[in-house]
Amino acid sequence: MDAQATQADAGRRRDAQTAPSVAFEPTIVAFVCNWCTYTAADLAGTSRMIQKPNLRLVRMMCTGMVDPKYVIKALLSGADAVLISGCHPGDCHYINGNYKARRRVKLLKEILPQFGVDTRRVRLTWVGASEGNEFAATVNSLVEEIRELGPIETRGLKAL
Amino acid sequence: MSNRIGVYICHCGTNIAKKVDCAAVARFAGGLRDVVVARDYQFMCSDPGQDLIINDIRNLGLSRVVVASCSPRLHEKTFQKALARAGLNPYLLQHTCIREHCSWVTEDPGEATAKARMLVAAAVDRVDRHGELFSREVDVLPDVMVVGAGIAGIQAALDIAKSGHRVHLVEKGPSIGGHMAQFDKTFPTLDCAACISTPKMVAVAQEPNIHLMTCAEVVEVSGFVGNYQARVRLNPRYVDTEKCTGCGTCLEKCPTKVSSEFEEGLGTRKAIYRNSPQAVPNTPVIDPLHCKKITKNKCGACEKFCPTGAIDYHQVERFVDLEVGSIVLATGYDTLDPTPLTEYGFGRYPEVYTALQFERLNNATGPTQGRIVMKDGRSPESVAVIHCVGSRDKNYHEYCSRTCCMYALKYDHLLKDKVGHHVRVTNFYIDMRCFGKGYEEFYERVQQEGVTFIRGRPAEVTDRAIRPEEEGKLVVVAEDTLSGLPVRVPVDMVILCTAMEARQGASEVARVFGVAQGQDGFFLEEHPKLGPVSTATDGVFLAGTCQGPKDIPDAVAHASGGAAQALALAARGRVAISPTTSWINPEICVGCRVCVGLCAYSAIEFDERRKVAVVNEAMCKGCGSCAGYCPSGAAQIKHFNEPQVFAELEGLLMDLERPGAVRVPVEDGDQGPLPDEHPARESVTN
The missing domain is CATH 3.30.70 (Alpha-Beta Plaits)
Known part of the structure; x- marks a missing residue:
């Protein structure tokens, strides 16, 4: 077990060392709702819509359960941006969770600049269950945008 | 004691293995903390694949399982059941998707493998925090509501009623029968629609187990699977x-x-x-x-x-409140209004008909008592049938309406049969799609009756004659794409095979019943192949053309499927409700009551004596509105709680530990493993 653990650690370090030498590739965490965007991501997969590999999905039951802490945690843990995506307004599987998410993201975006984080690093979108193409397009455009923004600076956030 | 985690990487034949180096991912997973075994296998969902997991649980004493394969929406339940068979709580599984979200959408195999590694790492970190959860069972109300009484709704209602369960059949219009009541003959057998549908309609009226409501609309639905409350407005x-x-x-x-x-x-x-x-x-x-x-x-x-x-x-208007265990939606379709396709002249030329108009023209109870005549009373000498009007057309509907080829053939035959063999019938088609039982044979028969088929979508229907034989006629202008030549066909009558489309009020219906619509507006099924009648909302099923274009046999079969699903619930009488509800820790709750107001289901009550908020689990749906907001972190969704999400994030981003980055410890988490002893990790129990 120990030997395996060290091996994994070595692998991790190697990743960290090689990372700066190549062009900047952003890492994006996405919190997506099970009923709409996660399904859309499945559909994008089934339809083989090629996406940039920079996005890593976290399945939530509803965008309404995305605590702003999760977003900050993701940014602190190394994500360069966070995508939150759920059902279109009015289509929420849980009546109105997405409206709650919208309010929370708005408030979060108000405090982020105070910690030196560009608000463009947190994006809220609505992608319905049938919009696989929309999901793939969102992923690809977000990756491009964040690539231009460059790596995140979280020194300010760490003060939290 | 630390957990003993087993990780299983699925090749999915070549679906995953083609892009992701599954063996490498398994090796990587084997090196993660608390992982005792990591295997890759060709088909994890197969019986031998599941046995692999079950045997490891038994022989190696696994306490947690991670499966990386297709989307959890497809097979999470399969693997949860495998865990249960091995005596492990099904919620000690974390299923992560490396197919739809990784191998199928990533171009570079190296990148795909790297992404799969992180997804697996996230699942391993997360599953460590999983706790045992137990679903509860609730009673299912025995009655079923069927919405819409076209042929699909009628079939569903009769099937359910036959089993002895009571059906509330809600129809918006003044009478039942739907579009089928308008038809004259049905393809390919040419039996009359009325002869086969009216006995069914009468059976509905006479069935003591069917409570028929016409001029009625469902305006509100609340509750959950097995216990729906519906409010019906009787106009x-x-x-x-x-x-x-x-x-x-x-x-x-x-x-x-x-x-x-x-x-x-x-x-x-x-x-x-x-x-x-x-x-x-x-x-x-x-x-x-x-x-x-x-x-x-x-x-x-x-x-x-x-x-x-x-x-x-x-x-x-009056209102009726119903209590039902499940709901079957059979709200049907609309036909496209061809007026915007101005090139075909519908509404401009009196002799241009829609398919449904022609059905009525044919029907013995129709405006002409079934005689196919033009507006001036003469019989047409020549008729053009234009296929795919609004279907297979990017400007209107991309999809194929599935029925038009066959009813066009039916019209061809009826024209020859009723008006006379001398009538020249010309079809303009893109492709002939005659895929059902007896359909190809019918196509063959109609071809032998002397009907002309021209492959090409007409450019326009015009009354401007340029040749003497075109005088006083409608001219269909098209390109015969098989010969590559332009054609002008003068005819007396034009029939437009208009597309089937989602009902105009479909979005409102979708909202009331909590189902989703596909891009084409039709209701979205749970899975296009394996769940064509169920929806994302448990206990709400689909029947017939509200799910997509269908002909009568398909609509009836689909409706029987929907009825069977509803009956399965009603017959068992009990349904398991997901335990992933909210839980408010009374030790932490400060009694601010923010969650009480946020809950969309009124599932949170305030306990005045203890001054804390309490979740009513029977009403909670686990949406997490409370958990996302709770300022003290007392409200948590089971299976989606903060330690679990934080752990998932740490695993997901473990490759990004940049020099100097602070890794925030997660409550009981501790990153530095002691040399000879693993830190004891309490699993978070809910």
Whole structure:
């Protein structure tokens, strides 16, 4: 077990060392709702819509359960941006969770600049269950945008 | 004691293995903390694949399992059941998707493998924090509601009623039967639609287990699987169904004539009307927009002549509250209005008909008593049938309406049969799609009857003649794409095979019942192949064309499927409810009551004595509105709680530990493993 653990650690370090030498590739965490965007991501997969590999999905039951802490945690843990995506307004599987998410993201975006984080690093979108193409397009455009923004600076956030 | 985690990487044949180096991911997973075994296998969902997991749980004493394969929406339940078979709580599984979200959408194998590694790492970190959860069972109400009484709704209702369960059949229109009641013959057997559908309609009316409501709409649905409450609005009919004998005197006496929707505008009806003499229920209905008594307080003829005094101009809408265990949606389809396709001249040239209009023209109870004649009373000498009007057309509907080729063939045959063999019938098609039982044979038969088929979508229908034989005719201008030559076909009559499309009010229906719509507007099924009748909302099923274009056999089969699903729930009488609800820790709750107001289901109550908020698990759906907001972190969704999400994030981003980055410890988490002893990790129990 120990030997395996060290091996994994070595692998991790190697990743960290090689990372700066190549062009900047952003890492994006996405919190997506099970009923709409996660399904859309499945559909994008089934339809083989090629996406940039920079996005890593976290399945939530509803965008309404995305605590702003999760977003900050993701940014602190190394994500360069966070995508939150759920059902279109009015289509929420849980009546109105997405409206709650919208309010929370708005408030979060108000405090982020105070910690030196560009608000463009947190994006809220609505992608319905049938919009696989929309999901793939969102992923690809977000990756491009964040690539231009460059790596995140979280020194300010760490003060939290 | 630390957990013993087993990780299983699925190749999915070559679906995953083609892009992701599964063996490498398994090796990587084997090096993660607390992982005792990591395997890759060709098909994890197969029996031997599941046995692999079950045997490892038994032999290696696994306490947690991670499966990386397809989307959890597809097979999470499969693997949860495998865990349960091995005696492990199903919620000690974390299923992560490396197919739809990784191998299928990533171009570079190296990148795909790297992404899969992180997804697996996230799952391993997360599953460490999983706790045992136990689903509870609730009773299922025995009644079922079927919405829409076209052929699909009728079939579903009859199937359910036959089993002895009570069905509430809700129909928006004044009578049941749907579009099928408008048809004349049905393909490919050419049996008359009325002959096969009216007995079913009558059976509905006579079935004691069916509670039929016409002129009725469902306005509100609440509750959850097994326990739905629905509010139905009964719109006024202005005729008392109890008193009316269906004698039809009122229909004769009413002086007001308006264009008939049932006749697709080809005929007229009175202000008090019924769609056909075979209508079920047979009670007429007053159209309040045109009735002189209701609009201007004049006339009153129907009331005067009604022998039983059944007319009641003062009826108002009523509401009925129903309690049902499940719901079958059979709201049907609309046909495309071809007016915007101005090139085909619908509405401009009187001899251009929609398919439904032609059905009525053919129908013995239609405006012409079934004689195929033009507006001037002459029989057409030549007819053009244009396929795919609004279907397979990026400007309207990309999809194929699936029925048009076959009903076009039916029209071809009926024209030859009714008007005479001399009638020249020309079809303009893109592809002939005759895929059902007996369909290809019917196509063959119609071809032998001397019908012309031209492959090409017509550019326009015009009355501008450039040759003498075109004078006084409609000219269909097209390119024959097989010969590559332009063609001009002069005809007397043009039939447009208009697309089937989602009902105009489909989005409102989707909202009321909590189902999703696909991009084409039709209701979205749970899975296109393996769950074509269920929806993302448990206990709400689909039947017929509200899910997508279907012909009658398919709609009936689909409806029986929906009925079977509803019956499965009703027959068992119990349903397991997901335990992933909210839980508010009374030790942490400060009693601010923010969550009480946020809960969309009124599932949170405030305990005045203890001054804390308490979740009513029977009503909680686990949406997490409370957890996302709770300022003290007391409210947490089981299976989606903060330690679990934080752990998932740490695993997901473990490759990004940049020099100097602070890794925030997660409550009980501790990153530095001691050399000879693993730190004890308490699993978070809910």
